[in-house]
Amino acid sequence: MTITAQLTWDVFVSPLELTVVDGRNPGPAVPGFDDLPPGVQYETWSPISSTLIAGQRDAVLVDPLMTTTQARVLAGWIAATGKNLTTVYVTHGHGDHHFGLGVILDRFPGARALAVPAVVEHMREAVDPEAVASFWAQLLPGQIPERLVVAEPLTDDGFDLEGHDLVALELGHTDTDDTTCLHVPDIGLVVAGDAVYNDVHLYLAESDPDRRKAWIAAIDTIEALEPGAVISGHKRAGRADDPRTLEETRQYIRDFDRVDAATTTARELYDQMLAIYPERVNPGVLWISARAVKP
């Protein structure tokens, strides 16, 4: 096969979801969100990225976002490129990265959705009606799509876009278990899912010291690919998709590990991490992480 054109890529970043709670008001009645101490600024959801990788005619979308509105706006953004969406790839099982899938597939019925088998299993758990009702529907009332669908399991280690390999690389635990990234060797691109964060507080609520080591090892794995661009699952809009975010993410995990070992309460952990990272987006996520590791 002759490869006639380079692939291109672009990133869509969802806006911050809206509620801002400052601790004097109760947060949503959902564990982790209902006991914000005074002064904790909290945005309901961090900005989420979705990546479109395009050839001459066809395109692949990575992670179809969360809410109905986000997915509809994303679909319009894809349609405006004029590309033929063939595939939607899902990096990991957290619902904020795939609840929008049904909306995207309704708009592009010729596309198929793919994920590695372990991620498909986590997607199944995430779309379980009871899980949705007990958490997501309370946190984001009326905003989670009615039709939640899961991807088909990949039977290979990747798929193809106009003759270019797109490789699904299993990373193990990062901000949850069984996460992956999508590597596009021909253009030096890694779409990292939540293995890498770009100027947004990391979600460490599923971590312990061993899992944090596993996350750092996953970042080492990505770095060994020597990518020219790394797209974070959560990023501050407009910030470059620079590989230096690999080390920034590792450093945040190391700092969290060190401060966790040196403190006794969630509030101390939160305050000391915030002193190191005063400007990262969505400190509410830091509070949730702190409270989870120091219940």
Ligand SMILES: [Zn+2]
């Ligand atoms: Zn995640």
